[in-house]
Amino acid sequence: MIMHELGIMESALGLVQRYAVEKHARHVERVVLRIGTLSGVDPESLRFAFDVVSRGTTAEGAQLEIETVPASVYCQSCKSEFAGTDRGFIFKCPDCGDLCGDLRRGREIELSHLEFS
Amino acid sequence: MNNEAATPIAEIQDNYGVHPLSGAATKPARTLSAPLSAEINAALTASPEGEVAVRSLDLRIPLLEKNDILAERNRGYFLGRGLAALNLVSSPGAGKTTLLERTLDDFALHTKCAVLVGDLETDNDGNRLRRTHVPVAQITTGTVCHLDAGMIARAAQSIDLNGVKILFIENVGNLVCPASFDLGEQVRVVLLSTTEGEDKPLKYPPIFKSANLVLLTKVDVADALGFKRELAVHNIKRIAPQARIIELSARSGEGLEEWYSYLRTLAPLG
Numbered sequence: 257m258i259m260h261e262l263g264i265m266e267s268a269l270g271l272v273q274r275y276a277v278e279k280h281a282r283h284v285e286r287v288v289l290r291i292g293t294l295s296g297v298d299p300e301s302l303r304f305a306f307d308v309v310s311r312g313t314t315a316e317g318a319q320l321e322i323e324t325v326p327a328s329v330y331c332q333s334c335k336s337e338f339a340g341t342d343r344g345f346i347f348k349c350p351d352c353g354d355l356c357g358d359l360r361r362g363r364e365i366e367l368s369h370l371e372f373s
Numbered sequence: 374m375n376n377e378a379a380t381p382i383a384e385i386q387d388n389y390g391v392h393p394l395s396g397a398a399t400k401p402a403r404t405l406s407a408p409l410s411a412e413i414n415a416a417l418t419a420s421p422e423g424e425v426a427v428r429s430l431d432l433r434i435p436l437l438e439k440n441d442i443l444a445e446r447n448r449g450y451f452l453g454r455g456l457a458a459l460n461l462v463s464s465p466g467a468g469k470t471t472l473l474e475r476t477l478d479d480f481a482l483h484t485k486c487a488v489l490v491g492d493l494e495t496d497n498d499g500n501r502l503r504r505t506h507v508p509v510a511q512i513t514t515g516t517v518c519h520l521d522a523g524m525i526a527r528a529a530q531s532i533d534l535n536g537v538k539i540l541f542i543e544n545v546g547n548l549v550c551p552a553s554f555d556l557g558e559q560v561r562v563v564l565l566s567t568t569e570g571e572d573k574p575l576k577y578p579p580i581f582k583s584a585n586l587v588l589l590t591k592v593d594v595a596d597a598l599g600f601k602r603e604l605a606v607h608n609i610k611r612i613a614p615q616a617r618i619i620e621l622s623a624r625s626g627e628g629l630e631e632w633y634s635y636l637r638t639l640a641p642l643g
Binding site for chain 1: 427428429430431432433434435436437439518519549550552553554575578579581582610611612613614615616
């Protein structure tokens with residue numbers, strides 16, 4: 257079974273290569289991804305996928321940094337955001353106690369920063 | 374004071390040199406290992422315009438971009454045709470195909486439906502769902518663990534959607550990967566069967582979190598299995614307070630009317 261992290265890393269590497277060509281880079285030095293804690297993407301699998309997918313490209317050996325984005329949830333009753341816990345998907349507003357489903361941050365799967373030489 | 378015993382902190386080597394203006398080392402003070410040396414040399418090489426060799430770019434590009442664009446295109450396409458697409462997701466064996474068979478035999482007689490069904494291999498499900506009044510397309514994904522928006526776009530072109538009000542998309546049996554892939558559906562339906570644990574929503578939260586509707590299936594055998602329906606519903610509500618919950622059994626027919634009336638609200642002209 258193919259991990260979906262592999263496909264995600266393939267599209268990341270595709271973008272990285274495109275920028276590398278556009279900027280006439282010799283080598284990609286650093287790649288930064290932003291991954292939400294609730295994105296369903298496993299950082300360890302991403303690292304593994306990066307090693308596999310970058311092999312033989314200008315990004316081989318580049319430093320891969322994964323920034324995690326903590327979850328933030330919006331409470332309809334209080335009209336404010338509160339931090340989702342790391343423990344999972346049950347979001348109880350600390351002020352009014354309502355269960356909330358409006359996840360505003362924490363799902364990100366983004367290419368956020370690139371460095372080339 | 375006796376200074377003779379003092380040892381210098383670092384040996385300054387003969388070939389050590391400092392750039393008079395920048396203070397940067399112009400000669401290596403010691404031999405560097407090859408890759409590190411290359412890295413530092415690259416960093417010290419400035420272009421004639423004074424641009425530093427290592428350049429950086431700040432981006433904020435969603436990596437599912439391609440799938441998301443295709444999904445939005447699908448959504449527009451479905452909307453334009455006046456049909457509602459439902460993405461049915463569950464573990465293997467939760468009863469997606471059985472529920473669809475029953476739905477096609479009852480509901481689809483009055484409201485025109487079509488089905489796209491995904492599996493890794495075989496067209497068994499496609500054959501099970503084939504009815505003269507229902508266009509069906511089987512998508513075999515090979516080794517891919519989910520359907521993506523591109524597969525849906527291609528499969529949707531392959532069947533006649535004329536007059537279709539409800540398009541059922543039966544996803545690959547998997548509770549993990551389909552959560553990340555928007556297909557352009559209007560409603561995401563997650564099925565949980567009573568042959569699974571009541572705590573499955575707690576174990577696989579992303580997919581339940583993304584559900585618009587959760588179907589608790591096979592409720593006819595819940596008692597025999599010692600499955601606690603209230604506990605399952607409680608767990609679903611904790612993870613997915615946004616989702617509507619319908620408890621049903623495709624075999625006994627319990628709850629099916631509620632499911633059909635839900636479908637009717639999606640296809641008011643049907």
